[in-house]
Each structure stands twice: as C-alpha cells, then as structure tokens.
Amino acid sequence: xxxxxxVATIIMLLxxxxxxxxxxxxxxxxxLGCRSPEKETFTCWWEPGIDGGLPTTHRLxxxxxxxxxxxxxxxxxxxGRNACFFDRNYTSIWVDYYLTxxxxxALGNATSDILKIDVMDIVKxxxxxxxxxxxxxxxxxxxxxxxxxxxQNVDTNSGWVTLEYQLxxxxxxxxxxxxxxxKEYKAGxxxxxxxxGVHPGAVFVxxxxxxxxxxSWSSWSHASYVKIPNSIWKEKPFWxxxxxxxxxxxxxxxxxxxxxxxxxxxxxxxxVPSPKIQGVDFQLLKSGRPEDLISALIIxxxxxxxxAWNDHMDNYLIVLDHDAGVQRSNFSSDFQYKDSKAEQNLKxxxxxxxxxxxxxxxxxxxxxxxxDFGTHVHLETDxxxxxxxxxxxxxxxxxxxxxxxxxxxDYSKVVDSKMLLFQKQSIQxxxxxxxxxxxxHGVADLINGGYVHAITTPPLGKPSLTY
Amino acid sequence: xxxxxTSVWLLLAGLTSGGGPATVTAALICANGxxxxxxxxLAKLFDRVIQHSxxxxxxxxxxxxxxxxxxxxxRNHIGxxxxxxxxxxLLTPDSKENAERIAxxxxxxxxxxxxxxxxxxxxxxxxxxxxxxSDKALEMSDMVRELRKGVEKVAHKMQxxxxxxxxxxxxxxxxxxxxSERGEWRLMKDHELLYCFRRDSDKIQxxxxxxxxxxxxxxxx
Numbered sequence: 001x002x003x004x005x006x007v008a009t010i011i012m013l014l015x016x017x018x019x020x021x022x023x024x025x026x027x028x029x030x031x032l033g034c035r036s037p038e039k040e041t042f043t044c045w046w047e048p049g050i051d052g053g054l055p056t057t058h059r060l061x062x063x064x065x066x067x068x069x070x071x072x073x074x075x076x077x078x079x080g081r082n083a084c085f086f087d088r089n090y091t092s093i094w095v096d097y098y099l100t101x102x103x104x105x106a107l108g109n110a111t112s113d114i115l116k117i118d119v120m121d122i123v124k125x126x127x128x129x130x131x132x133x134x135x136x137x138x139x140x141x142x143x144x145x146x147x148x149x150x151x152q153n154v155d156t157n158s159g160w161v162t163l164e165y166q167l168x169x170x171x172x173x174x175x176x177x178x179x180x181x182x183k184e185y186k187a188g189x190x191x192x193x194x195x196x197g198v199h200p201g202a203v204f205v206x207x208x209x210x211x212x213x214x215x216s217w218s219s220w221s222h223a224s225y226v227k228i229p230n231s232i233w234k235e236k237p238f239w240x241x242x243x244x245x246x247x248x249x250x251x252x253x254x255x256x257x258x259x260x261x262x263x264x265x266x267x268x269x270x271x272v273p274s275p276k277i278q279g280v281d282f283q284l285l286k287s288g289r290p291e292d293l294i295s296a297l298i299i300x301x302x303x304x305x306x307x308a309w310n311d312h313m314d315n316y317l318i319v320l321d322h323d324a325g326v327q328r329s330n331f332s333s334d335f336q337y338k339d340s341k342a343e344q345n346l347k348x349x350x351x352x353x354x355x356x357x358x359x360x361x362x363x364x365x366x367x368x369x370x371x372d373f374g375t376h377v378h379l380e381t382d383x384x385x386x387x388x389x390x391x392x393x394x395x396x397x398x399x400x401x402x403x404x405x406x407x408x409x410d411y412s413k414v415v416d417s418k419m420l421l422f423q424k425q426s427i428q429x430x431x432x433x434x435x436x437x438x439x440x441h442g443v444a445d446l447i448n449g450g451y452v453h454a455i456t457t458p459p460l461g462k463p464s465l466t467y
Numbered sequence: 468x469x470x471x472x473t474s475v476w477l478l479l480a481g482l483t484s485g486g487g488p489a490t491v492t493a494a495l496i497c498a499n500g501x502x503x504x505x506x507x508x509l510a511k512l513f514d515r516v517i518q519h520s521x522x523x524x525x526x527x528x529x530x531x532x533x534x535x536x537x538x539x540x541x542r543n544h545i546g547x548x549x550x551x552x553x554x555x556x557l558l559t560p561d562s563k564e565n566a567e568r569i570a571x572x573x574x575x576x577x578x579x580x581x582x583x584x585x586x587x588x589x590x591x592x593x594x595x596x597x598x599x600x601s602d603k604a605l606e607m608s609d610m611v612r613e614l615r616k617g618v619e620k621v622a623h624k625m626q627x628x629x630x631x632x633x634x635x636x637x638x639x640x641x642x643x644x645x646x647s648e649r650g651e652w653r654l655m656k657d658h659e660l661l662y663c664f665r666r667d668s669d670k671i672q673x674x675x676x677x678x679x680x681x682x683x684x685x686x687x688x
Contacts (some may be wrong), residue, residue, distance in 0.1 A: 040562070088562070088564065091562065092561040093562060094559070094561055094666050094670055095561055118666070120666065157684075158688065159680030159681075160566070214524075214525070214528070
C-alpha cells in the first residue's frame with residue numbers, strides 16, 4: 001500500500017514537472033497584412049504563434065527596395081498589440097517592402113514568412129463620417145438628402161488622393177425584422193446625394209463607404225436612420241374623397257333643379273294669375289247655344305260701381321288695346337261681328353257680389369254699358385279690328401287695376417293670347433226667362449262677336465273705369 | 468424654331484471654320500480672351516490628361532493581373548530586393564511630401580521622362596505579346612504616346628502663362644531595352660515589365676494630380 005502510494009506520487013510529480021518544464025521556442029508568427037488609410041502611413045499586423053511557455057517578444061523587421069539594410073519597426077505601440085505603425089517618415093510609396101516578424105524567447109526564435117507589400121496596393125480608407133440625413137418634402141414625392149464628410153485623416157486638398165463614395169439604403173419595416181434589400185448608389189466624388197422615391201412614413205437606413213483612387217473600399221459607416229415624415233399629401237385621398245362627394249352632391253342638386261325647373265321657376269317667379277270671369281264657363285259658352293250664352297251674359301251684366309268692385313277678388317275686367325286700332329268715339333250701336341272667330345273674343349264679366357242679378361236693369365245696364373261703350377270704345381263695323389284686339393286684350397283682376405299703371409302702353413306685349421277658362425257658375429234658370437232681345441242693339445251679334453266692356457287704356461296705363 | 472435654326476447655323480459655321488467642336492466651345496467660352504479664361508482652358512487640359520493617365524493605369528492593371536493568372540512568379544523572385552525596372556534610375560518622388568516639395572518644373576520633367584521612357588518598351592511588348600491581349604497592349608502603347616503629347620501641351624501652356632519657367636524641355640533620350648528573348652525568361656521579363664509599368668503609370672497619374680492642384684488649385688482638387 002505504501003509502495004503504491006509512493007509510486008503514484010512519483011509518477012504524478014514526474015508528470016507535473018514535465019508539464020511545468022515544457023518550454024520550447026515560440027511558434028512561428030503569421031503576418032496578417034498591412035493597411036494604409038490615407039496613402040501616407042501604414043500599419044501591419046501579425047498573429048503570434050504557439051506560445052513557448054516563456055515570455056515571448058515579437059519584432060518586425062523589414063527591408064525596402066532602393067534602401068540598403070534591414071530595419072526594425074519604428075513604432076510598436078501606436079497601432080496596438082501585435083502591430084507595427086509606419087508614420088510618414090518611414091512610408092514610401094511605389095517601393096516594395098519585405099516584412100518579417102520574429103518571435104523570440106529564451107529558447108529560440110521563430111520567423112514568419114516574408115510579406116511583400118507596396119503601399120500603393122494596401123490603401124483602404126476609414127469610413128466616411130458625420131452622415132446627415134434630411135427628408136425633403138417635395139410636392140409629389142418626398143426625397144431624402146444625404147450628406148457626409150470625408151474621413152478625417154485623408155487629405156483631399158492636395159490632389160494626392162481622390163475619394164470615391166458609395167451609398168446604400170434600404171427601407172426598414174416597422175417592428176418586424178424583415179427589411180428590404182440594400183440598394184447601392186454611386187455618389188462619385190461628391191459628399192452628398194439625394195434619394196428619390198422614398199415613401200412617407202417609412203424608416204430608412206443609410207450607409208456610406210469610400211475608397212481612395214483604385215484601392216479597396218472602406219467598411220460601411222455606422223447606420224443612420226431617418227423617418228420620412230407624413231406629409232399633407234398622405235391625407236390626400238381623404239380630401240379627394242371629400243371633394244368628390246361634395247361635387248357629386250352639387251351635380252345631383254343641379255340635376256334636380258334642372259329637371260324640376262318648372263316648379264322651381266313657379267316657386268321663384270310666381271306666374272301672373274290669368275284673368276277669369278267667375279261663374280262663367282268658357283267652354284260651355286263656346287259650345288252652347290247662343291241663347292244660353294246671351295242669358296249667361298245678360299245675367300252677369302250688372303256693372304256695379306267701381307267702389308264695390310274693389311272689394312271683390314274675382315272681378316275681372318277686359319282691356320282693349322289702343323294699338324289695335326280701336327278709337328274712342330261714340331259708341332255705335334251697330335255691332336256687327338263678321339268674323340267667325342269671334343268666339344275667341346268672348347269675354348265675360350263676372351257679376352260682382354252684392355249686385356242684384358235679378359235686377360231687371362240688366363237691360364238698362366246693358367244699355368248703359370252700351371252707352372258706356374259709346375263713350376269709350378268705338379268698335380269697328382268689321383270685327384277684324386276686334387279680333388286683332390282680342391289677341392291683345394286680356395283680362396285683369398280688379399285688384400290689379402292699381403297695377404295697371406305699371407303696364408306698358410303697348411299691351412300687345414303684355415297680353416297672353418291664350419284664352420282662359422272661366423269659373424263656371426250656375427246660371428239661374430230665371431235668367432233664361434229673360435233672354436235679352438236679340439235685336440237689342442245687336443247684343444246677339446255682340447255675343448258672337450265679342451261683347452266687350454272696354455276699359456280705356458290710358459297711355460301710361462292709368463285706368464279709368466267707366467260703366 | 469427660328470432660334471434653334473440660328474444656333475444650328477452658328478454651330479455649323481463654327482465647326483467648318485474652327486476645325487473641331489472643342490475649339491468651338493473654347494472659342495465660345497473664351498471670346499473675350501481674358502486671363503481667367505485661359506486658366507480655365509489649362510484646367511480643362513489638366514483634367515483631360517489626368518483622365519487619360521487614369522485610363523492608362525487601369526489598362527496596365529488589367530494586363531498585369533491577367534499575366535499573373537497565366538504566369539505565377541517563382542519563389543526565387545520573392546526575395547529580391549529591387550526590381551529590374553528600367554526606370555529605377557529615375558529619381559521620382561516617393562511620397563506626398565516629396566511630390567509637393569520639388570519644383571513644378573522638375574515634377575513636369577519627371578512626368579515627361581517617364582512617358583518617354585516607356586514608349587519603346589511598350590511598343591516592343593505589343594509586338595511580342597501578339598496573341599495575348601494584343602488589343603490592350605496596343606491601346607497602352609498608343610496611350611503613352613498620346614499622353615506624352617498632352618503633357619507637352621500642358622507644359623507649353625504653363626510656360627506661356629508664366630506659371631513655370633522655360634527650363635522644361637521634352638527629353639529626347641530613350642532607354643534602350645535589352646532585346647527580347649523567347650522562353651519563360653522572356654515572359655518573366657514581360658511580367659516584370661507589366662509590373663513596372665503598372666507602378667509607373669500610377670506615378671504619372673499621381674504626379675499630374677499634384678501638379679494640377681499646385682498650378683490651378685481653384686478648379687477642383
């Protein structure tokens with residue numbers, strides 16, 4: 001038991017001592033490469049080999065074309081660990097450098113492979129700086145203005161180097177990780193660029209990189225984000241629909257107005273009421289017998305004073321037109337109506353209320369009227385004049401007498417040539433009992449020819465009513 | 468419409484009389500003959516030659532990388548310290564400070580020397596590499612000749628404007644290349660030739676840009 005334990009400890013000690021005493025020369029380091037950020041200085045990096053267990057130092061040696069001798073790295077510290085920095089005094093271009101790294105410890109050295117470089121070939125600048133993004137709100141489509149600055153250590157004023165820029169941008173989806181593909185753009189030697197076709201409300205990511213002359217591209221700059229603002233034009237569909245709706249409503253209203261223009265006109269411009277004789281049916285008189293017509297006429301031949309007339313709404317008066325050639329002269333009792341179309345000339349007077357229609361003075365009044373006619377109207381023997389007149393004669397509501405002043409002198413323009421239907425009134429049978437004599441002054445003729453009670457039309461339209 | 472017709476007639480007249488649209492535009496721009504106008508044309512000349520040199524370098528870069536695909540240089544050449552560039556004897560500024568420090572005339576002369584030095588080697592190369600990218604080689608050879616004429620014009624213009632002294636002269640000496648040989652060694656030499664020309668064309672472009680920014684800095688650097 002004791003022997004076994006002793007053997008085991010001895011073996012363990014041997015192992016541990018062998019492990020502890022495992023010293024060897026260092027492994028060969030590897031030169032990774034060199035880089036010049038501005039074509040004026042450069043840096044080289046290496047990777048140490050296997051550690052030999054002892055403190056190891058690494059040294060970089062170089063030889064240069066057109067330069068005799070072997071030199072050591074001038075600066076081991078500025079570029080960090082395992083790197084060598086060559087400043088302006090030690091950097092020459094268009095000449096070959098032959099670099100080696102030697103790792104050495106107490107037991108030995110290890111030399112890396114030779115790396116041949118020409119500064120012309122190892123140029124790779126730093127990324128552009130100070131990238132600024134500005135969204136421009138243009139009329140139809142917003143655009144994104146990108147501007148940046150050259151890397152700080154690059155001299156752009158002497159012509160020694162020419163910087164060329166490249167831009168890439170993509171739209172970032174909200175929330176989710178999915179994004180669109182990068183789109184690359186060449187910006188030439190400018191330090192600005194404008195991206196078109198950016199969608200309002202989207203978030204954009206932009207990166208810029210550069211290269212010197214025909215060297216390697218730098219790494220992409222830090223990503224810059226920008227949100228394109230929602231411009232007023234985003235709400236355009238809303239306003240367009242509002243406008244369209246209001247336009248449609250306006251058109252609909254217009255169509256309705258056009259279709260119902262008659263009623264609209266009636267509403268806005270009330271038509272002048274046409275005159276009519278209350279209680280007399282024109283159609284009946286047209287088609288009826290002359291006796292009936294006469295009786296109807298005679299019954300309603302009461303011509304009350306003007307005063308009473310003013311009270312009634314439905315009184316109508318017949319007006320003769322001066323231009324028709326009717327002359328004022330003594331009324332001739334000879335009424336002869338010659339035109340067969342005298343029916344159109346029939347005008348009827350409604351009896352004003354309060355007037356006794358039973359008044360037997362209808363005759364008298366008729367005569368009166370004749371007399372009145374005589375004072376005011378002279379009807380031609382041939383009724384051609386009357387006919388003409390009737391086209392110009394129109395019936396007036398007694399209430400409109402005052403408005404006669406407003407009527408123009410030439411009534412022909414004012415008159416509605418259409419005949420108007422009259423209010424049919426029951427003709428009392430007793431009226432028929434007293435038919436007016438046919439002979440009486442040619443009333444019968446008058447009936448056919450147009451019994452007219454004329455109101456003289458003064459030139460200025462002022463009526464003078466006489467009965 | 469009449470305005471368009473008159474402009475067309477003017478253009479035709481200018482073309483027939485001026486002998487080229489470039490001169491017409493120059494004449495139209497510089498009708499007054501002011502000093503600033505001549506400086507503008509110098510800046511435009513500079514831009515043209517710089518563009519030319521950029522194209523030339525781009526072609527040489529393509530040719531060099533094509534060559535590297537076909538011919539991998541043996542390990543023997545990695546350890547070599549210096550290249551067999553025949554222009555290695557020329558003292559050329561190898562940093563920005565040096566390029567800005569030397570005199571304008573010297574810089575112009577360096578550019579011209581480089582261009583002169585490569586005229587014959589490129590012509591030889593074009594003759595030799597008949598089956599390999601001969602169009603690119605021919606273009607390169609033509610370009611170096613055209614570029615030399617352009618830079619000579621720029622130098623002349625600078626001299627007339629008094630920006631540089633009259634000491635700049637077009638170099639007449641030429642570098643003679645060893646006669647071409649067949650075999651892999653020849654290819655190597657061509658590979659070296661392309662490598663050297665690629666480097667020298669980059670030098671020419673950079674020197675021209677530096678010179679422009681020193682002569683006419685207000686026209687974009």
